[in-house]
Amino acid sequence: MGHDFEGARRKHPYSIIELCHDDFFDLKDLKEKTISGDMSKDSEQKSVSWMEIKRLKFQKHERHILVKTGYSEESFRILPLEGPPSRRRAKQPGHCRPYNLRKKYQSRLSISSAKKKDLLSLCSTGAIPPAYQEFWRSLSTSDRVIDCLPEPDINDGDVTDDDD
Numbered sequence: 001m002g003h004d005f006e007g008a009r010r011k012h013p014y015s016i017i018e019l020c021h022d023d024f025f026d027l028k029d030l031k032e033k034t035i036s037g038d039m040s041k042d043s044e045q046k047s048v049s050w051m052e053i054k055r056l057k058f059q060k061h062e063r064h065i066l067v068k069t070g071y072s073e074e075s076f077r078i079l080p081l082e083g084p085p086s087r088r089r090a091k092q093p094g095h096c097r098p099y100n101l102r103k104k105y106q107s108r109l110s111i112s113s114a115k116k117k118d119l120l121s122l123c124s125t126g127a128i129p130p131a132y133q134e135f136w137r138s139l140s141t142s143d144r145v146i147d148c149l150p151e152p153d154i155n156d157g158d159v160t161d162d163d164d
Helices: 028-034 113-125 130-137
Strands: 002-005 014-017 055-058 064-068 077-080
Touching: 113 130
Parallel strands: none
Antiparallel strands: 002 014, 055 064, 064 077
């Protein structure tokens, strides 16, 4: 189900597609069974940084991915999905076997009790609009879930009062 989030942008609102836990697939096994090439080098043996890739293009029946690391690049770089032939691997180039993807999650993910408490306080203060509160209230919690906060860009000790 798609929605436009009009509050974010007036002229061109964001289009949001809601996903559920069973919309995600576990691709690790698929990668191990289908990709044998060095995914850090293109066909000319130049390094490829996956964090810099802006565009991917897949073509049916091809055993490579076309990538661009910038929007102004004219041509795609070729990223082979197969490494050099080996005796153990008897794959035909350009041939992909059917593969059944497994669901990544069997049920909705839980959040920590502390996180849910914080979210519910945002509901009571009105920071989360009433239309979305039922979703946040319905989230399940687990004591086994640990909050993982990213490292801060600036630590409290790094801040100075020079602006006074």
